[in-house]
Amino acid sequence: MKRRLSLRMAVLWAAGTLVAGPAWAAGPFEGVSVNILTFTGPQIAEPLQRRAPDFEKLTGAKINVITVPFSDLYQKMLTDMATRTNSYHAFVFAPQWLADFATPGYLEALTSRVAADKALQWQDIAPFFRNFSAVYAGRNYTVPVDGDFQMVYYRTDLLAQAGLRPPETWDDYLKIAAALDKKDLNGDGTPDFGSCIAKKRNAQSYWMVWSVAGSFLQSQGTRQGSFFDLDTMKPLVGSEAFAEALRVYVATGKYGPPDELNWDVGDSRSAFVTGRCALTVDWGDIGTLAIDPKTSKVMDKVGAVILPGTHRVLDRKTGKLVPCDRTTCPYGVHGVNHAPYAAFGGWSGGINAAAPPRVKDAAYAFLSYMSQPAQSNVDVTIGITGFNPYRTSQFKSLDLWLKAGMSRAAAQNYLGAIEASLNSPNMVLDLRIPQNQRYQQVVLDTAVAKLLARQTTIDQAVTEISEGWEAITNELGRDKQLKAYRETLNVQR
């Protein structure tokens, strides 16, 4: 107990002094080595690797950042902890997987550490990430280092030239994409694309389809949820609304690059910032990548908007699409239902509960260091980090963004789109029930990939997803899954 107390004091001392930033002869974690697992960079891994030597100089702790492809991250974490291999001491991962890691006790609860950590400035983290993403069953398990919302990015110069307005609905999106497709958008003499969306299987693309589906499926506010019926746990994908969303998603491919099905977010981002695409759907990364002078050909030519919405939404009683009105779309704007998707929940750091106590302390100190404003406020303005704003101060302080090279108008537009998503009363929460990875990363991802490859029709894809989700729900227990689903939406029945 005394040892734990002294270690805690060491952590607090380290965390507190890190803010002041003096150099020490010997740090509190001299000789400690921390293995942190995350996904193959450059995004996310880059800032961890870049800042690890600085942290070592400050504290003595050696940080080893180990990376694996995104598709392997979940199982690497789970098998390492479940088999008690425990070769990784900490993780930077998707907080939506918390249910699978927190329930069996694999992850260390960080509630008391966070409460005692003044340097972290916890209250500065936006409530959504602080109170929802980082929390499971009332306890805090992660330290957010990133904020994630999907948005639509467009080329301001091209839309202005064509006399078009940014898309408000998905039909607008398709019209703009059609108008600008096969035109030379970057002046290199070759035709470019109206829309570029990462659609590769076994990557991060299954979030893209839900960005389209969200506004068709959820219109009564965040607590309504977009994945399952709140009474029966029946999947909403079996509805006319999801079929319509799939139609839109497939249609975007008409204006995309020929090998779009093999594109992950790295490809779509690269294509957009080199001027090859008029529109794209992505997290906040495009905003900062577009101001990187080394790679960007679209500096000050990029706008961002909240995800487009729909004029028709799902009526859950009939399973049919109905027009938007004050009753069916209480949060609609000009008859359009927007449902911004908090996809992924923002990369966050967690600690292996089985790690040695001193290593846990060092791991927490590093995660706190990465999230503290002194580091975070710089990292969120650098495109390659993959970190997007998640602290209130990052939304309020335009200076950060102006210093990073963004124009005032671009910064206001970019932050405005994220804030509009963050503050939306109809925000779509990501799935956080046990084994959500199987629902989304396996069944949904595979079925959508087959649809895009014309292996199946929309009706077949809907059936495949619906039956696949039902099978998982039945296997894991419908009541248990329903209870977990309601809890994530804070619904009491």
Next chain:
Amino acid sequence: MTTGRPREAPAVGARASPSGSVLTGPARALTARLGQQAKLLFLWPAVLMLVFLSIFPLFVSVYVSLTRLEFVPGGFALRWVGLANYRKLLFGIEQEHFLGLLAGPSPVQQVALGVIAIGLVVVLARAPRPGRALSGLLGRSLWAVAGGAVAWLLARTLLPGGRPGTLVTTLTYVGVGVAVQYGLGLGLAVLCAQQIAGRRFFRVVFLLPMMITPVGIAYTFRILMDLGKGPFAPAWRGLGLAEVSWASDPWGARIAVMIGDVWQWTPFMFVVLLAALESQPPELLEAATVDGADRWQTFWQITWPQIAPVTATLVLIRIIEAFKIVDLPNVLTSGGPGTATESLTLHAFIAWRTLDLGGSAAVAYLLLLVVTFAVVAYLRLVRRRLTEPT
């Protein structure tokens, strides 16, 4: 003729051991006992190794295929689910992924299925050979039914309206891949067996693909086949094909995987067949030439029978290996578009990667069944061809 000293006669009361040494009673008994134990001493390590490295995992994986992985506080558990993982693959939600989309019988498919049925009847109706018991007929029936099932699956999934699953995709990789590899390998071997200029150079060049890691080959082909950004992009653009993507078309992607596989494994066929061709007795070839046989006749009448045993073994090895194809579709296409290029091994790997260990083991066991059936059928076929008098 003998050399050296003559062997001394054994002492009275002692007998020479088989090795020629002279031992007294207890020592002889001990030696004999040790001799018996020595067999076990040498045998058991190998048996234990086999049991632990091969048999034990085989049985454990049967058990795993009948369970589902669950994570529980402090670790994990395997919950017994019986045949659920197999049912899921053959009749449940994974049927389409594993077997493919079985389209309703169109007129073309009805004809194909009719041909298959007639073929089955013909096979079964063939009179048993003299001396063959009832087991022979049962064996023949079993093979006919299994072969018919494969043919039925191919017809239902490859003809219009159907869609191949990972099983049929794998069979396609094996059938087409091995046939093309053998054809090309034999052609190149015949060419390099000729007395032509630069034959040593070409032998080395043709061997190179076999020395490259499969992942490297997959990445190479991924770059080569990128029509928009690859090294041949200007040529494709000139041909107006820059907007075409093989990766978006199921058969385009499958063909790309097969091209990579053929490129990788043709050298194996080439080098073994070249050795077989060069080990032919030259007298036979010379005699054929003297008798006035042309090159074609010489090949079919002299060379082919000579290399047939090597061919049989070579194709057998490649069939077994080809069923396990995983690296190329994984790196080249990630199994896509959709699941179009997924092989059975990749299917099992993806299931394993998503922690469906039971499902993964079930796929692996069904693959084992298919490979066993294919190999035994092949062996029966070639053994008859190689042993029957022509």
